[in-house]
Amino acid sequence: MRENLTDEALLFALQGSRTLGQQVASELGIRLAEHEEREFEDGEHKARPLQSVRDRDVYVLHALHSDPGHSVNDRLCRLLFFLACVKDAGAARVTAVVPYLGYARKDRRTQPRDPVTLRYLAQLFEAMGIDRLLVLEPHNPAAFDNAFRVPTERLGMHRLFVPELAPRIAAGHPVVVCSPDVGGVKRAVDFREALADALEREVEDAFFEKIRAAGELTLGRLVGDVQDATVVLVDDLIATGSTLTHAARSCREAGARQVLAVAAHGAFARGAEGNLGNEAFDRVLITDSIWPVKIDRNRLGGKFEIVSAAPLFAGAIARLHGG
Template sequence: MDSKPVLFALEGSQTFGEAVAEQLDISLAEHEHRDFGDGEHKARPLERVRGRDVYVLHTLFGDDNASVNDKLLTLLFFIATVRDAGAARVTALLPYLAYARKDRRTKDYDPVTTRYVGQLFEAMGVDCVVALEVHNRAAFDNAFRCRTLHLEAHGLFVDEIRDDIGDRPVVIVSPDAGGTKRADRFRDVWVERTGDQPPTAFLEKRRSEGEVSGEAVVGDMEDRVAIIVDDLVAGGTTLLRAVDACRRKGASEVYGVITHGLFGEGSEKLYDNETMTRLLVTDSVRPRMEPGDTGKVTLVSVAGLFADAVRRLRGE
């Protein structure tokens, strides 16, 4: 294989791709993308890939320019194209993995879409899938029979807020019982970086017909800075419910630490919420709305995580 990796960033993911390429001290590889009037599309590399180590980056979140399904198919077809063109190895870099939340059956005859997506990647000839903070890591690992690499932004978040919080006591909070493993992992990183060993807490949460309920808080947070840890925020209902519950339980301040800021309909209320001290999200998804003037929302770059993953896979 050639000494340098070949990195493509597909339509809509170029800004993130350029940041990764800069970290790797390379240029993004050129490709062509065309949309046709009937809704079909095609993408092809404009550089030689035969015998080379190829990385294809795409964040699989639907926006005003392309649906999640369009992006997924574009990525799958592009992986197959570079494989047909003789690439020695093809790795998919996914800042946001679509359908990762549908990883199990909760009702009779439910689809297990995460597994189906994994099968599609394998069918296209991918050698490795690198994803940032999927909803359920065990389900992600089990869904793919090819090599997988799971990335976490916990260390970046801790570094971003530790000076703000200083030596004040902290509690790490999961907005529901199902996210306690994620909160525990964040706590582990907090301990590694600060030496402090904070307690954890979680909230009761029930969802029925799209409605979220449950107000009980399990854990002590009186006069502590509460750090709510979750993998994504869409409309913000779950996050703000958790913020209010932490305040009622006696938290002195509340931080939100969210990997994927999807910011769907109704999320504008996150920008002017008076009870939340600060909200941190990564740039895994290009935000649909820009942070307001309150300064409460901070975007944390994870391009370095993906550059490090490329180096790791290449044995550098």
């Protein structure tokens, strides 16, 4: 459903995020606000709005992932500086809209003297004077909530994927929502509840116990019954895809009749194409929070789908603006 904003609201999308920004603006029935970004010979840059933001409700969209032209750090600096710029220019309220929040996975110490980078990231956003942060499916919701001292909004991926999956799930067979690790159980529970409501029938839970050592998956045990079931594997992001592939194979070995995988963020790394092309998967769905997609979709045999996050962000922005 198309949302509408009043004239007091402005939506900016920085370079590298304008494709999603244009889609969000279209859903809102507005045009992206005008701004300029300049590169200097010494590697520095400048970005500024080209229209007045004074006393306006301003939303700045930019995803924090790497792309061929910019590192995560470069994109982060550009976003931070622009947020501070519009605040200095008199904006009444500034909301950072971050589809993919880089560094969110480093939310605790796992070794002596480890950084807690998510907390440092929060301090940077707060120092820019923002009023609110809006993100899609952070890695650890509890850690995300605790890291920030400004209001935050978390958009759940189930709002995007459940409407896509529900019509495809055949009646007469059990349905199981499965987390590939213990840390994602709460995310899977939220997804299961939404899917059960959409299907108007019972949906079961399952999860995997796993141990990682030096980045390697060394052990995984399925907890739950997936015999003759449609299994929906739910994760926040896909990097190499090794965790999801391990989970999909294990579900097949345990008797699953169909395995669907969904993840909010396609943070694809080397090896992802080979893993996700595995015959254990029937479908793999992600959003466009990281764009362009860092994977050759043609090598995945048509089982790979992208669900746009634009309607979800547009709805959230409209509701925030409307109070």
